[in-house]
Amino acid sequence: MKIDATGGSDVAPADVTPLVQLVAPDGSRVVGPDDAALRERVAHLTTDDLRAMYRDMVLTRRFDDEATSLQRQGELALYAQSRGQEAAQVGSARALAGQDYVFPSYREHGVLHVRGVDPVDRLRLYRGEDHGGWDPNEHNVHLYTLVIGSHALHATGYAMGIQRDGLVGTGDAARDAAVVTYFGDGATSQGDVNEALVFAAVNNAPVVFFCQNNQWAISEPTTKQSRVPIYRRGEGFGIPSVRVDGNDVLACYAVTAEALERAHSGGGPTFIEAYTYRMGAHTTSDDPSRYRDLAEEEQWRRRDPVERLEALLRAEGGWDEAWAAELEAEAEAYGERLRDGVRALGAPAAETIFDHVYATDHAQVAAERAWFREYESATAGEEVAR
Amino acid sequence: MSTQTTTQTLTFARAITEGLRAALESDDKAMLMGEDIGRLGGVFRVTDGLQKDFGEARVVDTPLAESGIVGTAIGLALRGYRPVCEIQFDGFVFPAYDQITTQLSKMRYRSRGRLEVPVVIRIPYGGGIGAVEHHSESPEALFAHTAGLRVVSPATPQDAYDMIRAAVASPDPVLFFEPKGRYWSKGEVTLGGPVPDAGTPGVLDTARVARAGEDVTLVAYGPTVATALKAAEALAAEGTSAEVVDLRAISPLDVPTVAESVRRTGRCVVVHEAPSFLGVGAEIAARVSDECFYSLEAPVQRVAGFHAPYPVAKLEHEYLPSVDRVVDAVDRALSF
Numbered sequence: 001m002k003i004d005a006t007g008g009s010d011v012a013p014a015d016v017t018p019l020v021q022l023v024a025p026d027g028s029r030v031v032g033p034d035d036a037a038l039r040e041r042v043a044h045l046t047t048d049d050l051r052a053m054y055r056d057m058v059l060t061r062r063f064d065d066e067a068t069s070l071q072r073q074g075e076l077a078l079y080a081q082s083r084g085q086e087a088a089q090v091g092s093a094r095a096l097a098g099q100d101y102v103f104p105s106y107r108e109h110g111v112l113h114v115r116g117v118d119p120v121d122r123l124r125l126y127r128g129e130d131h132g133g134w135d136p137n138e139h140n141v142h143l144y145t146l147v148i149g150s151h152a153l154h155a156t157g158y159a160m161g162i163q164r165d166g167l168v169g170t171g172d173a174a175r176d177a178a179v180v181t182y183f184g185d186g187a188t189s190q191g192d193v194n195e196a197l198v199f200a201a202v203n204n205a206p207v208v209f210f211c212q213n214n215q216w217a218i219s220e221p222t223t224k225q226s227r228v229p230i231y232r233r234g235e236g237f238g239i240p241s242v243r244v245d246g247n248d249v250l251a252c253y254a255v256t257a258e259a260l261e262r263a264h265s266g267g268g269p270t271f272i273e274a275y276t277y278r279m280g281a282h283t284t285s286d287d288p289s290r291y292r293d294l295a296e297e298e299q300w301r302r303r304d305p306v307e308r309l310e311a312l313l314r315a316e317g318g319w320d321e322a323w324a325a326e327l328e329a330e331a332e333a334y335g336e337r338l339r340d341g342v343r344a345l346g347a348p349a350a351e352t353i354f355d356h357v358y359a360t361d362h363a364q365v366a367a368e369r370a371w372f373r374e375y376e377s378a379t380a381g382e383e384v385a386r
Numbered sequence: 387m388s389t390q391t392t393t394q395t396l397t398f399a400r401a402i403t404e405g406l407r408a409a410l411e412s413d414d415k416a417m418l419m420g421e422d423i424g425r426l427g428g429v430f431r432v433t434d435g436l437q438k439d440f441g442e443a444r445v446v447d448t449p450l451a452e453s454g455i456v457g458t459a460i461g462l463a464l465r466g467y468r469p470v471c472e473i474q475f476d477g478f479v480f481p482a483y484d485q486i487t488t489q490l491s492k493m494r495y496r497s498r499g500r501l502e503v504p505v506v507i508r509i510p511y512g513g514g515i516g517a518v519e520h521h522s523e524s525p526e527a528l529f530a531h532t533a534g535l536r537v538v539s540p541a542t543p544q545d546a547y548d549m550i551r552a553a554v555a556s557p558d559p560v561l562f563f564e565p566k567g568r569y570w571s572k573g574e575v576t577l578g579g580p581v582p583d584a585g586t587p588g589v590l591d592t593a594r595v596a597r598a599g600e601d602v603t604l605v606a607y608g609p610t611v612a613t614a615l616k617a618a619e620a621l622a623a624e625g626t627s628a629e630v631v632d633l634r635a636i637s638p639l640d641v642p643t644v645a646e647s648v649r650r651t652g653r654c655v656v657v658h659e660a661p662s663f664l665g666v667g668a669e670i671a672a673r674v675s676d677e678c679f680y681s682l683e684a685p686v687q688r689v690a691g692f693h694a695p696y697p698v699a700k701l702e703h704e705y706l707p708s709v710d711r712v713v714d715a716v717d718r719a720l721s722f
Contacts, residue, residue, distance in 0.1 A: 029450060131496035142464070143497060147488045151452060154489070164417075164443055164467065166705020196456035356499040357533050359557035363591065363638040365533070382703070 019275055020255055021245040025303050027311025032353070038264055041254040047318040053094060053249050054309050055327055057086040059111040061306060062331045063119055064280070064369035066338045067109075067126065069207035071284040075342055077128045081111045084247070084279030087305030088212050089115055090272070091252030096180060097173070101162075103155035104182040106144040107212075107283025111182060115139045119334070129345050147189030150210065155181035157198045159263075168206050169266030177204040178263035178315070180256070186217025188233055189225045193326075197237040197271070206263035208256065210273045212246060214278035218292040234271025247305040250312075261320070274371065350376065391578040391695065398675055399542035399569040402432050403509075404577055405550035410440050412581070417444045418556055420472030422509075429474055430497055430569055452482040456507065463503040466702035468554055476511040477520025479674035483528075485626040489535030492561045493660035506553045512659050513706055516699045523696050527609075529545055529561045530637040537637040538562040538590055538689075541611035545589060545634060546712055552583035552590050560590070565609035581605035582714060593640035595647065599629035602653040602716050605670055607633040610657040610707055616659075617712035626716065636666055644670060652683035653719040657707050660691035684722035687715040 003270045021030045022042060031039070066081050071079040082089060082382050089110030096102070096115075096361070104111055112122050117134050124133030125144060132143035141226035159179040162168060166179045187193050188211060198206050215222055226233065234241030252274055257269035276299040281288050288297075313319040354369040396404065409416045418433055424447035424698035427434030437445035448455050452473060459469035468550035473479045486507065493503045513522030523595075530537040531585050536558050540546040546564070553560040572646045582589045597618050598613055606614040629647050633640065648654045654674050689707040715718035 008696075011662070089483075105605065130498070131492070132498065132500075135500050136464075136497065137500070147484065149456065150485065150489050152721075153457025153462040153485065154464060157458030158460060158465045159461070161462045161465025161467050164462075165465070192453055192457055195449070196452060198449050199454050199458050212533045356495050356497075358536070359494060359502065361501075361587070361591070362536075363641065365638075 001299050010116075014281050015339035019245040021248050021249050022254060023248045023252040023308060025311075027246075027308060027315045029312075038251070038258065041257045042250045043056045045250070047313070047316070050309065050313055050318055051323065053090055054313060056090040056094070056110065056114055057139065057249065057306050058206035058250040058327060058331055059334055060086045060090065060113050061112065062335050063109055063122075063338065064122065067123060068253070068280070068284060068336045070123070070339065071126070076123060076126045076284075078283050078285060079123075079126050080107045080109050080283045081265050083173055084230065084277045084300065084305065085212055086110050086213055086217045087249035087309070088210075088246035088252050088274035088276050091249040092180065092210055092256040092272075097177070097260070098139075098259065099159055099175070099177040100351075101155075101177070102141045103151040103158070103179065104141065104144055105148070105151070105183050105187070106146055107184075108144075108182045111139060112139075115141045117141055120345070121221070122340050123338075124345065126341060127345055129348065149187035149196075151197035152181050152187070152193045153181055153199070156203075156205055156207050157181045159200065159207035159322040160203055162201060162206055163203070168264065171302055176264035179262050180208040180260075181211055182210050185213040185215070185222045185225055185230055186219060186220065187211070188230055193274060197234065197239060197269075199380050200269040201237045201239050204268035206266075207269045208259040208263060209239070209269065210256065210274065211272065212274045212276055214276050215290070216278050216282070216288075216292065218282040218286060229273070231271060231273035235269075236274075239271045241271040241273070243273045243275055246274030247303050249305060249309055268364075276305075277319055279304075391568050391576050393574055395572055396543050397569065398543045398546050398565075398571050398573070399430055399432050401547040401573075402550050402596075403434060403436070403576045404435055404563065404575070405547040406433065406436060406554075407439070408551055408577070409470070409554035410436065410444060413554070415466055416468045416470065417446065417462070418470045419446045419448050419459055421448060421450055421474050422563070423447060423472050428472060430566065432508075433472065433563075434613040437662045448508045452478055452480075453485050456482040456490065456505070457483040459484065459505045462502050463505050463563060465499060468504050468506075470506040470508060470528065470554060471511045473507060474480065475521045476509055476523040477524055479507075479525060480594060482507075486529065486535070486559075486561070487532045491532045494558075495534055501713045502557050503559055504557050506550075506556075506560045506562055508550075508562045508564060510565050510569075511563045511694060511704050512565045514567040514609065516702070518699070519696070522702065524658065524691065525650075526563050526636055527660055527665045530666065534559065535564070535637060536560045536590060536635070538567065538635045539608035540607055540634065541565065541568070541596070541632050543571070543575045547575050547577065547633065548582045549589045551581050552588060555581045555583065556590060563608055567609050568612065571612070578715045584665050589634060591635055591638055591640065593635070593643040594631040595629060595643070597628070597630040599627040599651065601627045601651055602629070602655060602719055603644070603651045604630045604655050604712065604716075605633060606630065606656060606657040607636060607666070609659060613707055613709060614657050617716070620709055620713055621716060626720065628716065639669065639673070640659070642674045645674065647673050648678045649681040652681050653716075654682075654713065655687040655689060655715045655719060657689045657712055659691050659706055661693050662688045662692045665690055683720040687719050689715045
């Protein structure tokens, strides 16, 4: 193999691997020779189901646009967009059962939408008001993890706990549980993700590794992370692995449903690479014009996942203008609620700095809290020099 | 579980084994994870026999990956388990350093108390056993510097037994530093009874006075408590009465017990194997100067490792705090 001077390889992973795809970019159904089992997994989805998925994706994109604006207005410290990844997130999350548990990275706004995490709560972290923002056990969604890939191990350990609880392979679909963890292409270079794959494989843990390969880890293309297609890393650990068109919501739903069935029934982990694109910047602090070209962005814009589902609905008679107008009005109201809700978030009381550092008394925390309380009360009303 | 107690003479290592056994018996969510801890019983045999008695799901031989051990332990803890991880040697904790400091320590805080991660990380630490590189280190200050972790180190078999049980029962993550050079020392251990620290403050929060004295306070923990006690013995022969305070806990630090002693003696010598620069002794010196300023007859002295990597085994006894170096420091404090 020839290695170029920049360290990249001359093998373009995208060119050599077939994608699982059930809906083409033009909205037509794809009928491949080996897809019968996967097509069967979406056969039960009605027009209403497809509309519900479309609604999830539209509201997720609205969330993205509103949050980006709020950041520009100074209401958020930072925001990481999910634009372009709505199909991967909504499709996979819709395949989950209520008792399944999610360990997200920090861009999984579509997953959290499907799981019912309040949109305002989802922005507390980016507002600088909370390091988390929601009760993980209320929605079976762990907090966002900002250290890349660390949570893949937490997901695997959690899945090992589910095994020990005897909730794998019971044959009762209402009880069997699994874990899905989300991360990106960059995270696959982290030791923790690789160790998670090792632990999951040797323990046969009920965990689905859902990698959204959005082509960019901030400014670094996937070729800086791997010389083989990302999904083949899973295979190297002995884990069934698949690459799916991440902009095809039905294909993402189908492969995740298949992986969850494997996990629930005791078949162990699965690695899914959802091949997609980060249409926006890494975060509101990033400037993609410095490292990627407009032609690429334009090429992916033609593969927009929201437009693809719209095209499918139109092609199959599921599109209705009155319904679409209603959804647009709903999105407007949703945006307004989000803006108002975020602006209404104040700062926590200063003394909460010392809350929940430990479960039980800790002498140093107690002493510093007492000092701080006294200092604050002695200087109350005075102008603070920072 | 029975509250009946029995007393036996046990090695330090065996006292920990029995503490782990008691934890596994009393809490079916307690479990052990680590490299070679199952069939082998751990390289120091601390978990000897436990896999046979409690099964492979509760005493887990893990892949050889420290970050993986701690990271999956966090996940298990989030699911309601109480994992006790064994890190084989002090110098091998660093692959897990990220999980411990960025994840384990902050989970309760960042979830505003909604999540609990009662993980115990056992680390055989310290030198004096003639080991090769990375097998003799004392990284406790690195962890004590991180809020959210409890950092403790027992010095006696009884404390080893009591403190490991308390650590497993603690809702907070605990870094449990085991002075491996003391593993083979023996002592009487009262086994059984209720889990210590059912009420606070307990063995995870408080120092103990290991020997009473009047002229100088020797502050030590883990492996150097024995060194301090020997030094006190030697000093007694010279007519100097040394008090020995065994910290037991490094985070939190029991400042009142140290300060009460130093106010009486007017002199303080801190002894630990870790380097003195920015170490536990530096914090003790600062606290003592805060709390005991008008009682001090001499600056706080430190007897500790040097600001050099842990040396080769042939030189480790020049590096480690010795009885002579402690006595020398006491002489400096007395003649100031």
